[in-house]
Amino acid sequence: MTLKECYGLVGSYDDVIGRLRSERLVQKFVLKFLDDPSYGNLHKALEEGDAKEAFRASHTIKGICQNLGFQRLQRSSHDLTEALRDGGNDHVEELLQKVDEDYQFTAAAVKEFKESNGL
Numbered sequence: 001m002t003l004k005e006c007y008g009l010v011g012s013y014d015d016v017i018g019r020l021r022s023e024r025l026v027q028k029f030v031l032k033f034l035d036d037p038s039y040g041n042l043h044k045a046l047e048e049g050d051a052k053e054a055f056r057a058s059h060t061i062k063g064i065c066q067n068l069g070f071q072r073l074q075r076s077s078h079d080l081t082e083a084l085r086d087g088g089n090d091h092v093e094e095l096l097q098k099v100d101e102d103y104q105f106t107a108a109a110v111k112e113f114k115e116s117n118g119l
Contacts (some may be wrong), residue, residue: 001022001109001112001113001117002113002118003026003027003030003113004013005054005113006030006109006110006112006113007069009105009109010070010072010073010105010106010109010110011065011068011069011070011071011072011074012071013026014074015069016067016068016069019036019067019069027119029067029068030068030110031119032087032111033064033068033070033081033106033107033110034107034110034114035062036060036064038057038060038061038064039057039061039103040053041053041056041057041060042057042058042061042096042099045057046092046096046114051084051086051087051088054084055081055084058077058080058081058084058099059081061073061077061098061099061103062074062077062078063111065077065106070106072101072102072105072106073099073102073105073106075102076095076098076099076101077099077102078094079095079098080095080096080098080099083095086092087105106115
């Protein structure tokens with residue numbers, strides 16, 4: 001799988017290459033996505049009832065996805081971030097399920113790219 005094919009699944013290659021200007025640089029940051037602790041931090045904060053930390057983690061995921069052009073996960077993390085902005089609401093669990101689904105899909109695509117290129 002090429003980087004462009006990976007982006008065909010998760011977002012906009014043209015947007016991110018326009019921002020970062022180098023496929024090598026895009027690849028570097030895409031691979032770092034898998035090591036970012038924000039997704040785990042989001043779940044931990046929600047389990048502990050820490051809305052402030054959950055907001056921070058969701059906001060970080062949203063920002064990373066916006067910078068990397070991961071549009072699918074960016075949209076769902078944006079919705080969750082807004083729900084958590086004022087301490088949460090009744091829709092947080094539903095929105096978290098969508099973030100979980102989109103995160104798993106995005107991470108799987110990145111892992112497939114990584115493995116298929118021996119990285």
